[in-house]
Amino acid sequence: MSLLQVKNLTKSFGGVKAADNVSFDLPRGQLLALLGPNGAGKSTCFNMVNGQLKPNSGSILLDGQELIGMKPRNIWRLGVGRTFQIAATFSSMTVVENVQMALMSFERKLSHLWRPAASFYRDEAMALLAQVDMASQAERSCGVLAYGDVKRVELAIALANQPKLLLMDEPTAGMAPNERNALMALTKKLVVERNLSVLFTEHSMDVVFAYADRMIVLARGQLIAEGDGETIRNHPKVREVYFGTGKTFEAKAPDLTTAGAHA
Template sequence: MSLLTINNINKAFGGVKAINNVSFELPRGQLLALLGPNGAGKSTCFNMLNGQLKPDSGSIKLEGVELVGRHPRQIWNEGVGRTFQISATFGSLTVLENLQMVLLSRDKKLFRLWTPAASYYKEEALVLLDQVGMADQADRACSVLAYGDVKRVELAMALAHDPKLLLMDEPTAGMAPKERNQLVMLVKKMVIDRNLSVLFTEHSMDVVFEHADRMIVFARGELIADGGAEDIRNDPKVREVYFGSGKSFEAA
């Protein structure tokens, strides 16, 4: 059984079909890239997967558990984590405190105000930060970090409840080429070490073709291609969508 099974999901806004009869599966331990030009339906798909939007029809199952109709917090509790294109960290808190806040939320201890938050989960937070290469910056405020380091902190926060599935929306947006590859290499290591499944959107084709295990491509709300790097690189529909011609990715 695949970890994630999406079967014939649909979503329309007025007369516009944002997602049209899309089905795909994601097995355990795979880094899957979701590609497509602007307006292809990528964000709509992501927002349905973590409960921000409800499909008009269709099924989304995580290890056989139906996610459609559940709230984002319930889906998070089932084991679905998410990072966002705009990093969602607390700039006024230290790196360590950001991790402690997530761990407190995980165990529903946020409102036990008579005990200082800094006394909770310090060791567990440091372990997570070490995994993403940020333990040596634990006492720095997130507001003074380089952008690539903020993304690492956000990744550690997303891993804090040990998700089965991680959704990453444009994880390398705004990063330099070296930072982009370092971050995705780190994610790929997590996929292997944790047997984690990752679905991510990305506009940097160099990152995608270098690191993704598999790719799916959306166009106008429909899934038009599914395969490995060579399959996608040579797919005429994909070339048409991206370039309006038979031009290859290498020639772009």
């Protein structure tokens, strides 16, 4: 059985169906890209999986457990981590303190501290930072880091709840090409090492074709295509949605940031 099973998911805002009977599965140890142009329904589907939006109908199962109706915090405790399009860290705190705070929250230590917070879970936080190649910057303030390094810290924070499923909302937004590839190569490594499942939205097609194991494409709330890179690259509906002219994706999977592929 797949780790994540989304079945007949529907969500309407007024008379607009942002998600229209969307179904897909995500096995363990796989990176699944959720693609589509503006208004396709990507963010809506993403936020329903995370519990931020409640669907009108459908089912979202994590390891066979229904998530619909659960609060985001409870979904997080079941092993669903998340990163955001704009990295969310405490800029006034050090790198290691940011990760320690996430670990303390997961272990329910924030409400009854009896010793300095800096003494909690330091070894565990350093181990997570080592996994994202940030241990050497543990004592630096997050406020002085390069943006690519902030994204790595955010990834370490997202791993604090020992996730089975990681949701990444445009993980490479605002990053230079070399930073994008480094972050996604790191994510791919974590997928293999932790048998982690990743669902991510992304507008940079070079990243998608280089690292996604599988892709699903939405348009006007409906799932129009799914498959591997070759299938998606040559799918007529996908070509029409992204380009409007039938032009296919190039074999090298270029960056389509300026081609209307933003989320």
